[in-house]
Amino acid sequence: MPDYYELLGVPRDATPEEIRKAYIALVRRLHPDRNRYPGETELFLDVQQAYEVLSDPKRRAEYDAQLPPPVQAPSPVNLSTYFSRNTLLKISETQLLYVLLELGVTAESQSRALLNVALAIDRSTSMQGEKLETVKKAITDWMDALNAEDLYSIVAFSDRAEVIQPSTLYRHAQRTRSRIYAMQASGGTEIYQGLRAAYEEVLRSYAPERLNHVILLTDGHTYGDEQACLELAEEAAEKGILISALGLGSDWNDSFLDRLASRTGGSAHFAASAEDIVRLLNHLFQQFRQTYAEDTLFEFQIPEGVEISYVFRLHPETLPLATQSPLRLGPLLSQEPLVWLMEFRIAPQALRKEHLDVLQGKVSLTPLGSHAPLSFPLRLRFPVSSEPDPSPPPAILVKALSRLTLYRLQEQAQQQAQSGNYARATRTLHYLASHLIGQGERSLARTVLLEAERLQREGKLSEEGKKIVKYGTRALVTSNDREKGREKDAPVS
């Protein structure tokens, strides 16, 4: 007899509500009218049966009684957690707690994922000249790395979108290169147009065993359609399509692209030069090929009095994430862990009992090409004590936080500068520069100091400096060695 819990992808102690939700989600996908793969109809019938049993408390109890104890099959994926302390302190003020979570693939996985990607290329007037030529070159170079069985499409957009290459298998593509080279710069920037067209191309060829991804290349601000873009990203995420963004030059809206990417679990990057575009595209595609599961979802509940004040994905691509459930963590790679850090603010009223469940939820993902989601139930329970926990925090967490601190100082400085508090912003920049010098990041430190001077002189930061500092400190968060940090350390102009 199959394990009904496994079939529905729920833990054995799942609530009736959880069972119902899992059932509905599966039925939506597996229903004979909608399913797409052989064998899914049979699976659908099994799921039906599982639900009939598990939704009836009496039958469920009978079933549970004869169910063998869970087989401890080695899970292909491992979830580890690290806490900044092991107890919460009973005090009358708000306290902080840091939790680092790490998801890693333990199974050997040699498969190389096939792609279903669309590039949305900004060809607005501001791209005119060398910039557009560089992008064209970068894209045609990148195409050489495609596999014959990869699906790809290319969209050029300004204030309207034009599908240069409809979604097709790479081996069927013809004369794409000449069409790319024929692209002319003109018009304004309406990212929504390009994004929507690219999204539709990916959606048309959507396949769960492929990597379904939209990559946006833009150099400018979009006008008035930011909300529409974010809603589109939400829609894409629901359908299992990720969006990543490459910002070219210094005029684009970084916080918007960050938000756009984080809605889907994608990533956002800063390309200062032509080489950067090629390097970043190659880097992204290398990661795509290594993808074990494309969409890692973290659903959770937090009790009253607990607030999640910060979530940051540290690896493989650094990005500030949303702080509410469901959290899209993005792809899990087969060779590299997916690491994210959460900062909790815990108010005194949450600490009335002897222990507190700071968070309850689950991390779920579906390996590419598989129909069985893996799910990791998670409950972060801490005893409440009147004595502080004397044990030092784990080194991995301190290290991660030390690097993240630099990024946050930068964020803080930008916020302070924006709200007109130049004195504080300058001071924060100086702190940041000291830390950077301490870490040997001299060129980045110099940029920070130049920005601090500029702030005092002109009352604002330069767009370019802001981005160099932001993405420079962000690159430090993930860099494993000095070389990597240096490589991303953009030159000072």
Place this chain on the structure above:
Amino acid sequence: MPLCPNCQHHNPVGALFCQECGLQLVASEATVTQNIRTDQIRNSVAELQQVAPPQRIVTTTWLTLHLLDTGHLLPLAERSEFTLGRVTENQPILPDIDLTPYQAHAHGVSRLHALLRRKSENVVVIMDLGSSNGTYLKGQRLEPHREYPLAHGDVIALGKLKIQVLFRGR
């Protein structure tokens, strides 16, 4: 409420790094320093335990600065890297060694002028940090941001402030 020793900011309980200036506020399990440099943490715990005991070595003076104009001696110990400069109002980065008491301003020392780094037991290098008036070693102006090895008894000049370097508290 943990008070930051660097900027006096009151941090919430549980903070690991100062929210104002980014200073590390707690010791991690693998390191006991209050330094924000974390590259060493990665080393395995075993490795660190081997390195950890001889703490006395760390606190021994490895270099003494002899200020030729005033005759002052400044011993350098504990850390393996020091920045030299002078402190003023609205200071960008505080140098580790403030040379203001030795007429640094009059001698043309920049606020963040140069860096001394101990590479190994007997190898100490100097690097100019892009100072306005330059750093000189035996009369030669140094290229900024490049390391130059020093020998015991060498005279360096930050602008016009002459300093003799004496290895190990000799």
